[in-house]
Amino acid sequence: MSTTQHEEIENSVSDAPIAVIALMAIASMAYFIMQDVSSRHALLFIIGTGLGISLFHASFGFTGGWRRFIRERDGLAVRAHILLFALATLATVPVVAGIYPGLSAGPALGPVGISVIAGSFMFGVGMQLGGGCGSGTLFTVGGGHVRMLITLAFFVAGATIGSLHLGWWTALPAIGKISLIQQFGWQGAIAFQLLILGLIYTLVVTIEKRSHTPPSPLLTEEAIPRSAGRLLFGPWPLVWGAVALAALSFLTLVIAGHPWSITFAYSLWGAKIWTALGGDLSGWAFWSGGYPAKALGRTVLADITSIMDFGIILGAVLAASLAQKFAPAGKLNAAQFLTAVIGGLLLGYGSRLAFGCNIGALLGGISSASVHGWVWLLFGFLGNIAGTHLRVMFNIDPPIGTKI
Amino acid sequence: MKRQNNLAIFGSVLGLAAIGIAIDHTRHPLPEPVAAKQQDGSSDAGPAVDAGAEIAESPCAMDESPCGLSANPCGLSANPCSLE
Known part of the structure; x- marks a missing residue:
């Protein structure tokens, strides 16, 4: 028996108990939340696990996909992200515009200003150095990647520090919140956004073609579901990921009453840890009033963003163990450790300044037809370009133009 | 890093x-x-x-106040929740 065969058998044996433990943890936590908090919270936790499974099985990360496009002009993942934005726009805009009787939810509307520009750029750099975005960090942590635990720890630290400085940043010039629904009406906002997304899609395909590599089609035979086994064990094509994430983020919208978000929870966890260690938050304006103060004074299980994040991690643990990919062996050298620390801090700090990450501000903002989501896209992508070059400087990747 | 170590750390x-x-x-x-x-002030009601x-x-x-800051840092006018 070869070494590879031996390892495969060992993995297949060792991941089964992890899948059982993950399933039991999900079921018991959902039951506990339903009993102790509310059935709505329990449902959102379950939706979180669905998001974790979808993200893991489809490997639906923004970081790697954007890096492949920047380095190799491979835009497959970027086109899947555009599809997600289009589907989310179609689902979200009518709801936040209030056209369905009895169905209402608030948009992710953020102000357009220096804070979003600086924050999204920092976040973009952090994505490449830390090796994950808001959603990507959670599902790769759930996949058992130890390096991402370091990124997540410093993500939390950065988001907490960001909450301390947010008042200073938001005092910088801004032109306020701009809703395209308000500007063009909900039908006009959808049409305008689909037009912009179509133009970006065309641009991506054009760049791919110019790189002398024929673009891989997003919709292939592979995208047709043929067996339940694949749904359970993965891997999923990116199209499945985009559809599943659009559907689950829509459910989040109508059940939670607001778009899916991730990083507020990180600030909250950091603030709770800080106070548990004896730190004083009384001078921090962010935590002195409004929802943040309420969340700080309550159990973490009452915070929707937190329980959905827990769900994403546990969902990814389950998916990874079903796919026999949990906690893969890997190296962690000094450069990777350092970039995980710096990347995590930038991710956390940037997300606070930008009023969210690639989910809360980018997906939530664009699907709510908020201009700050589009600003996030532009400066977040520029940050990714800078971060991709920094990875070369840190010797994590070979020079750009070289295939990884 | 060996897989067993990863499992132990995780x-x-x-x-x-x-x-x-x-x-x-x-x-x-x-x-x-x-x-x-x-139930939690997180969401609910309408355009929030x-x-x-x-x-x-x-x-x-x-x-x-959005952002939990008194000075309304979100650059909003009167009603932060409304699209109108």
Whole structure:
């Protein structure tokens, strides 16, 4: 028996108990939340696990996909992200515009200003150095990647520090919140956004073609579901990921009453840890009033963003163990450790300044037809370009133009 | 790093996180039971959310300042929750 065969058998044996433990943890936590908090919270936790499974099985990360496009002009993942934005726009805009009787939810509307520009750029750099975005960090942590635990720890630290400085940043010039629904009406906002997304899609395909590599089609035979086994064990094509994430983020919208978000929870966890260690938050304006103060004074299980994040991690643990990919062996050298620390801090700090990450501000903002989501896209992508070059400087990747 | 080490580290971190959540849960109160979709101020009611702090899990539904700052840093005019 070869070494590879031996390892495969060992993995297949060792991941089964992890899948059982993950399933039991999900079921018991959902039951506990339903009993102790509310059935709505329990449902959102379950939706979180669905998001974790979808993200893991489809490997639906923004970081790697954007890096492949920047380095190799491979835009497959970027086109899947555009599809997600289009589907989310179609689902979200009518709801936040209030056209369905009895169905209402608030948009992710953020102000357009220096804070979003600086924050999204920092976040973009952090994505490449830390090796994950808001959603990507959670599902790769759930996949058992130890390096991402370091990124997540410093993500939390950065988001907490960001909450301390947010008042200073938001005092910088801004032109306020701009809703395209308000500007063009909900039908006009959808049409305008689909037009912009179509133009970006065309641009991506054009760049791919110019790189002398024929673009891989997003919709292939592979995208047709043929067996339940694949749904359970993965891997999923990116199209499945985009559809599943659009559907689950829509459910989040109508059940939670607001778009899916991730990083507020990180600030909250950091603030709770800080106070548990004896730190004083009384001078921090962010935590002195409004929802943040309420969340700080309550159990973490009452915070929707937190329980959905827990769900994403546990969902990814389950998916990874079903796919026999949990906690893969890997190296962690000094450069990777350092970039995980710096990347995590930038991710956390940037997300606070930008009023969210690639989910809360980018997906939530664009699907709510908020201009700050589009600003996030532009400066977040520029940050990714800078971060991709920094990875070369840190010797994590070979020079750009070289295939990884 | 060997897979067994990864599993040990991951298990330890998950265990610590579970203990932390349990301690936090026992030391802090639950949200007061309010009408169905009003349990946490996170969302609910109508056009609420405000990415203005992503925060915001919707302070607007509670008639509270987005971002939890008194000076209304979100650059809004009168009503932070409205599209009008």
